[in-house]
Amino acid sequence: MKVSLLAPFAPNLAKLVFCTAIAGGVMMSGQVYAAADDDTIRIGFISPRTGPLASFGKTDGFVLTQARQALANGMTVGGKHYQVEIIDRDSQSDPARASQLAKELINQDVDLMLAISTPEVINPVADASEAAGIPFMSTVMPWEAWYYGRGAKPGEESPFKWTYHFGFGAGEFYKTYISQWSLIDTNKKVGVMYPNDADGNAIRAVLAPRLAKAGYTVIDPGAYETGTSDFSSQIALFKREGVDIINSFPIPPDFAAFWRQSAQQGLHRQIKIIQIAKTGLFPSDIEVLGSLGPKIASAAYWHKTFPYTSPLTGLSGEQLADMWETETGEQWTQQLGATLSLLDAGTEALKQANDPLSRTAVRDAISQLNVTTIGGQVDFTSGPVPNVASGPIIGAQWVKGTGQFKLDYVITENVTDPNVPVTHKLLQYNTK
Template sequence: MSRRGLITAAGAGGLALGAGPLWAQAASAAPVLKVGFISPRTGPLGALGETDTFILAQVRKTLAAGLTIGGVKYAVEILDRDTQSDPARASQLAKALINSDKIDLMLTTTTPETVNPVSDACEAAGVPCLSTVMPWEAWYFGRGAKPGAPSPFKWTYHFSFGGGSFTTSYTSQFAALPTNKKIGVLYPNDADGNAIRATLAPELAKAGFTVVDAGPYENGTTDYSAQIAKFKAERCEIFNTFPIPPDFATFWRQAAQQGYTRMVKIAQIAKTGLVPSQVEALGPLAINLGAGCFWHKTFPYASPLTGLSGVQLADAYEASTGKQWTQMLGSTMSLFDAGTEALKASTNPRDKAALAKAISTLKATAMQGPVDFAKGPVPNVSVTPVVGAQWVKPAAGSKFKLDLLVTENATDRNIPVAAALKSYS
């Protein structure tokens, strides 16, 4: 071999030796699981996503060392997106995560405006999706499933409260005070309102309450004089509503101006009133409002992902942000709890069919409580509890303006009751 050939051969050998460790490093790198997370963090529903940044930081910190499944260690990448409270944007974001980012699992939360379009995109694309925080009837029947018929869904699963949860909680809550048992209901003409009108209202009537329905109204309505006049004429001492937060603020201020709030003994709100900022904006009108509580820091369940109790999570959030804890802390953590439990239960988390099957039989306890898709009440759904709670003046020395106390626990007796329900007026 010539001197030039020897140098060339040596150079090639050196390159090969240099490439060896790089190739070995690439081959030994952990495979990556991509998890999409879609929620509303800005817009009219933005208050419901205000804890997301904190929860994402906790989850990413916990998963930084990876997730071992079936003896294989996976890196986990969470791709989070803000819908800006726009259903069309929610759908677009989901499709981008599916088609461009090639996610393995989708997680989504909070109201039909977010959850349904994301679930629909995943169902169409064959991507496993797990969701929470909206009535399961609005998710299941609102997306085309029919009562008594087989489930049309193969890829999408939902764990959350439903009409039955509210019926059990509300009948328990409403029995706590003497009233004339007349309930004025203000349900919007949207997926939540129509599902609740079809499920909750008839059950309340069966329980012996007179339901006075002011009729469907459109989101964004600015004048509620006709509805208020009807509730006053019927002397509805109980009031119940499922509006978007800005609509309730408008209604309740008008109800106070027109004298309706003075006859209300129980004001039970849902969808709004979930976080302190929504009720604090009402000033004195917020005191003694009743709320449906799907998570409270005193729930007796810890996060299997982070190991934190509810109190520990709430305290960490308040210390980190200076803001008061909210229900969404525990529910969003529960979504990641259930999602990681499903990933671990699958034989191959990169196999979408195997992952969907693992979700369909998932039985775990998240921070919010038990999740069991084998129990139903319909395929693809696991029902979680809602308990009654009330916004009250805080104890002396509190740095916050209001406190949320659990007042009944009919849907889960393991949850501690902190106070008796007080009359609103």
């Protein structure tokens, strides 16, 4: 049980906590206010709202507002009513800051820690939570980069007792890419651009061998460092080898530099499919490329046409996307549903815990969680490895917009979740 700092002086006063307020979707941090003591569940939430990964966190304030509204009257667990606070923080896309923020939230006595988007945010928060014995859940990064990237070994018992992750992995990427690439006739030569980071190293180790086994010739110039400004050697290799497909997992600035240089050096006229992940997820990533953007292939861990409803807010994907566009005037992004799915899963775990203020009970509830979120099923009882629940990644493509926005994001295949409707044919990149 939590003990109020003010208890010796006024037993009925509320405990003082640091909390982040959301006003009109804008984060206002550092406010101190009174909150309920032992009957309050505290959820920590860390994401990249600023910095080079800011496109992942752009919609988080809006989604957090929806979640706070849904939780305004608290929740009842085991016949007892609790108030719920979500204390959110911006990692600024800095792993060291993400770790420090996690430790600060742990010191504020959070009952559940959530983190989202890329290893640079998730892994340091997961490590801090594991060390402190805080129940933790995350999504939006390949699970291999989360599981093996944090020290787990294939075939060995999981070293993690408190931390859990759900979502896509190299297996889902493999299925999606094989399905997507089969839609266009190519020479099956794939030029890969995998960076020297947790994502890139995990994908190189797991995905590339499977592509080769499936009959694709993988042309790999080697890992490049994040922030590289000159990709001439990679471009020259891809031209020389005659690749028809390019697959990359870069951060947005690196891909923009690579693809602009590819156009300057004529590689783009050779490419039939340019398939990117980690970038190319949001309209802003593609719009900055101008005429080079349309027909870039992507992959969706969430799309507004996913046929699922949020158990927390009651919103469908279409409703969530429409609300965002109406309130902001900006195009919906797949992060809307991803962030809400994490909040869906987290709050469902709290509801299923015997005691939502018991770390052990919440941890045990996560380990047995099997729930349908706005992003689809989250099932920690079926693997693929301990502490991980697999999730879909759906073949998609950016095409010229037919409505108020410059681009439309369309579904071209659905092998990892057949419930998601396919709406468009994959277009070849190097055709006019």
